[in-house]
Amino acid sequence: MSDSVRNVVIIGSGPAGLTAALYTARANLAPIVIEGLEAGGQLMLTTAVENFPGFTDGVMGPDLMANMRGQAQRFGAELRTGQVTKVNLQVRPFEVTIGEAEVVRAHTIIISTGASARLLGLPSERRLIGHGVSTCATCDGFFFRGRPIAVVGGGDSALEEATFLTRFASSVTVIHRRDALRASKVMQDKAFANPKITFEWDSEVVDVMDGGQGAVTAARLRHVKTGAEKDLPIDGLFVAIGHTPNTSLFSGQLEMDANGYLITRDGMKTNVPGVFACGDVQDPVYRQAITAAGSGCMAALDAEKFIEHG
Ligand code: NAP
Secondary structure (H helix, E strand, O other), rough: OOOOEEEEEOOOOOHHHHHHHHHHHHHHOEEEEEEOOOOHHHHHHHEEEOOOOOOOOOOEEEHHHHHHHHHHHHHHOOOOOOOEEEEEEEOOOOEEEEOOOOOEEEEEEEOOOOEEEEOOHHHHHHEEEOEEEEOOHHHHHHHHHOOOOEEEOOOOOHHHHHHHOOOOOOOOEOOOOOOOOOHHHHHHHHHHHOOOEEEEEOOEEEEEOOOOOOOOEEEEEEEEEOOOOEEEEOOOEEEEEOEEOOOHHHHHOOOOOOOOOOOOOOOOOOOOOOEEEOOHOOOOOOOOHHHHHHHHHHHHHHHHHHHOOO
């Protein structure tokens, strides 16, 4: 264990974590960011981002994250490759274990470990993310103006995304693995009443095709009761089967809601004084890069205040 105690350890390096790093670095708190397995977060899996303010012509997700990284480093933030394997919030200073054995001690911790969009687990799905496969209708719907698309899932997210996507797409097919939706009645009524939305019931996606062109051309569906397969021609596939907040490190130590999201109140405070959370790890609702960045700024200011005044 190192003798020195860090002012701020930031766990996670998406827009929330890197904004927290920028602000705490500029406040002379010499933050260290433990980047995690998916350095840069969910934006590393996207292509063009057109809704992050300040970029008239949009920006590529990985480029935006590279800029955020560079900006935080310019003010002295230390970025560390590595995975946090354990945190001890019962002691002061807090202890953060990186990898097998390295322990960093900290007066404050900012948690920005994000949430992972659940995926179907198909190799073709992974390969075509950002090339027709998306997990974010708000981010990518605009690219499918006048084109046929599909949404996978039967919950509120799937129907909300399907309804939203009808603003752009020529048609939206909801592909659901059962014959009954999980979504709330009001969302169902809205979707059923929308002439652009149709349903493929009892169906799972077994492959996403690109016709050798590097962009989605169809989804192969298998009927779960008959086993029959067919290809649905589409230009985009939105996977909306839920998100999983990355909070397993904190179970039993921090308050979470029923779905495992960290609970923040009074700014970005968790129930443990000195521990703050920002970004998707505490936000099941908005989940945008800009809201994550905004909450990262708030967490940094909260941490700064805590260090000054306790
Ligand atoms: P969810 O309610 O867990 O629904 C996930 C859907 O994806 C389910 O229909 C599920 O099928 C399907 N699914 C899961 N894994 C799958 C797989 N491997 N292959 C195919 N399908 C799969 O998730 P959510 O829709 O993201 O909603 C999460 C929470 O946020 C819910 O409490 C929801 O009410 C809330 N929410 C509310 C609103 C709103 O009120 N405006 C909007 C969005 C979300 P099964 O049904 O067969 O399990």
